[in-house]
Amino acid sequence: MKRSLIMACALWAAVYAWAQAPADAPSAAAILARIDSNESFKSIEYTGRMEIRIGEEFRIKTMRVQAIGADKAMVEFTNPEDAGTRMLKLDKDLWMYFPKEQDTVRISGHLLKEGMMGSDVSYEDALESDELSSTYSATVTGEAEIGGRRAFVVELKALTPKAKFDRRVMRVDAERFVVLSEDMYARSGRLLKTMEARKVERLGGRWYPTVFVLEDKLRKNTSTTMSLGSLVLDIDLDPGLFTRAALER
Amino acid sequence: MGTILKIAWRNVLRNKRRTMITGVVMMAGIGLFIMADSMLKGMDRLTIDNMVAYTESFMKIRTPEYISNLQGTPLEHGVPDPEAVMRTAMASDDRIVATAPRTRFVANVSNYEDALPVIALAIDPARDEAVFRLSEAVVEGSWLDSAAPRSIVIGSGLAAEMGLTAGDYAMVSASTVYDNVNADEYLVAGIVFSPMPEINQGGLFMTYADADALLGTDGFVSEIVVASERMPSLGDLLDASSDAAARVSAALPGLRADPLTELAKDYLAMRAMKGKASYFIIMVVLLIAAVGIVNTILMSVYARIREIGVLKAYGMPPAEIRRLFTLEGVIVGALGSAAGVALGSFLVWLMATRGISISAMVGDVDMGGLPLSGTLYGEWNPATMAFGFAFGIVVAFVSARIPAKRAARLEVTDALRFA
Known part of the structure; x- marks a missing residue:
């Protein structure tokens, strides 16, 4: 009886999702594959500008970012207050170099998940990309209009507990297959973060959000607008950039 | 003469x-x-x-791998079969009167306005009470109760800084064992004021059930803490701790029991x-x-x-x-x-x-x-x-x-x- 009830519910959910999905929508898996081909990268280089708003306070941080996969990254802050402060990530180890003190400090890997320089953007957000197709199952649950553009609403559920977020709700540009806005949820069901793309640019053959607003939902009245300049994806970066010697140069 | x-x-x-x-x-x-x-x-x-009564205990039993990664407070290299380890430790030395499991992890506490990083501890309230005196240091609200889920006890300085009082709710987020972030809302059941500044300024305690749900762990124990009978003098206490730790280490191959001379070495x-x-x-x-x-x-x-x-x-x-x-x-x-x-x-x-x-x-x-x-x-x-x-x-x-x-x-x- 119980088993029949579960099967009936599952069937109802599938039918409901199918009924809600736009008639001309590609399959959810196809949407994820298109997003991956646009937004997933093996290496990245850009100059970033973060406009951090915390209540009434407003701060600007600028940086130069270079990263290979999820294992190697170098961030150098260029705004006057933090100029020369560098962060090196090698696998799960993190070091920060403070030029005024000429001192390198090893810091806890937990910092990768914290907001960078008090912003809503974590180091992971700034340095890594997700391979959505292999990590999440997806369902197209509807359609929306974001900034005048037609978007598919796609709900993602983690296939593995190691996924960055347990559940994600994305509004995906129906034509460019770029995530225009996103809600990211923890395993507990809590909303952790939201993202809203403000500018999407064409880079070679792919579309990529170059200005986006992130909001850490565990805090109130904060948001960070991240702008990516001189962005190059899948670039050949010298592994020598990601060493302690390069950090303390 | x-x-x-x-x-x-x-x-x-x-x-x-x-x-x-x-x-x-x-x-x-x-x-x-x-x-x-x-x-x-x-x-x-x-x-x-x-230190013995609030943070370090008489000795701590951990794996050598955990100790070498202590700074990162990892959710790996925990004590295998903690119940057996606690039984063996108790049997190894007559001076040991109680043991309790603890798990240390990095968390962020938020009152939705500000967030502060803390070193949180997952504990078994009843067993922890037999080793530490934290329950006596509760100045507002009550100590943790395993029967009251989704509740935390925090240090007085942390509570003051976050503007939290007993009965309020706080958001706690942490890196899980799967290396992603989980967060949930907890009732501030009690506030402690202890002689240890680190507890007052950044202490957060929750039950194992809550920690397992937050961290995705399954009874992961990072350390076993140990209580002894009271020693007449400081010298006796330090000697007894070293002696007992040597016995416990010998009885528990693959684990390391650190005495007070190691735990309080900075002091x-x-x-x-x-x-x-x-x-x-x-x-x-x-x-x-x-x-x-x-x-x-x-x-x-x-x-x-x-x-x-x-x-x-x-x-x-x-x-x-x-x-x-x-x-x-x-x-x-x-x-x-x-x-x-x-x-x-x-x-x-x-x-x-x-x-x-x-x-x-x-x-x-x-x-x-x-x-x-x-x-x-x-x-x-x-x-x-x-x-x-x-x-x-x-x-x-x-x-x-x-x-x-x-x-x-x-x-x-x-x-x-x-x-």
Whole structure:
């Protein structure tokens, strides 16, 4: 009886999702594959500008970012207050170099998940990309209009507990297959973060959000607008950039 | 020698006022010295006792891999089969009276306005209470209850900084065992104010059930904490901890039991440095006492130069005179030292039995991050008492010997004319 009830519910959910999905929508898996081909990268280089708003306070941080996969990254802050402060990530180890003190400090890997320089953007957000197709199952649950553009609403559920977020709700540009806005949820069901793309640019053959607003939902009245300049994806970066010697140069 | 001793004793009794003054000076100096030493040792004991009662326990059992990654507070390299480990530890040493599991992790506490990083601890409230005294440090609300899910206890300083009181809700987020972030809302069940600044400023405690749900762990235990019976002195405590840790380590291959000498090594290193400063303070106290003793004995000898002249006129040889006055000084010194040891013992007894409230003594002054609060109890130190007694006699001997020698060399006529 119980088993029949579960099967009936599952069937109802599938039918409901199918009924809600736009008639001309590609399959959810196809949407994820298109997003991956646009937004997933093996290496990245850009100059970033973060406009951090915390209540009434407003701060600007600028940086130069270079990263290979999820294992190697170098961030150098260029705004006057933090100029020369560098962060090196090698696998799960993190070091920060403070030029005024000429001192390198090893810091806890937990910092990768914290907001960078008090912003809503974590180091992971700034340095890594997700391979959505292999990590999440997806369902197209509807359609929306974001900034005048037609978007598919796609709900993602983690296939593995190691996924960055347990559940994600994305509004995906129906034509460019770029995530225009996103809600990211923890395993507990809590909303952790939201993202809203403000500018999407064409880079070679792919579309990529170059200005986006992130909001850490565990805090109130904060948001960070991240702008990516001189962005190059899948670039050949010298592994020598990601060493302690390069950090303390 | 018997006659000289008799005369010296009679002189001591005859000059009651002088003997009394010298004795009181020595008593005060040596008594204060013994008390100062007891207090400094009591401070060390209090500090270590607070560490044992609130953060470190008698010893900690962890894996060597966890210890080598301690800074990163990882959710891996935990204690395998913690129940068996706790049973083995209890059976390894009679001095071990309780054990409890703990899991340390980095978390962020948010009141939705601000977020602060903390070192959180997952605990089994009932077992933890048998090892630590945190439940007695609850100043608002109540201690954790396994039957009350989704609740936390936080340090008083953290609560003040976040504007949280018992009954409020706080958001806690942490990296899970899967290396992603999880967050949930918890009721602030209680607020603790302990002698440990690190607990007050950044302490967060939750039950294992809540921590497992937050971190995605399944009973992961990063350390086993251990309680012992109370040891009579700090030295005994440190020795017992080292000895018991060696036994537990031997009984648990693949695990490492760290004694207090390792867990409190930073404080113990600082204590060694502080020992030099304490030695200086004690030397100043002794110097003041010595100056008092020398002064009163010198006065007593010089006041009796004419008496020396009379003794010489009766034919007493200079060596006998020197011996007589030195003996007088030593008798006064011995009486004063004995009184000093008695006074010191009384003060130590008072401090050892009643204790002194540190907060009443220094108020809310920051003790530089040292866990030095609560009631300070004096420590008995027989070696210090023996040293104080011997020091009084030696100082009295030296301070009587020099003027006695000078007096014995005086001509009879000069001594009689001495004013």
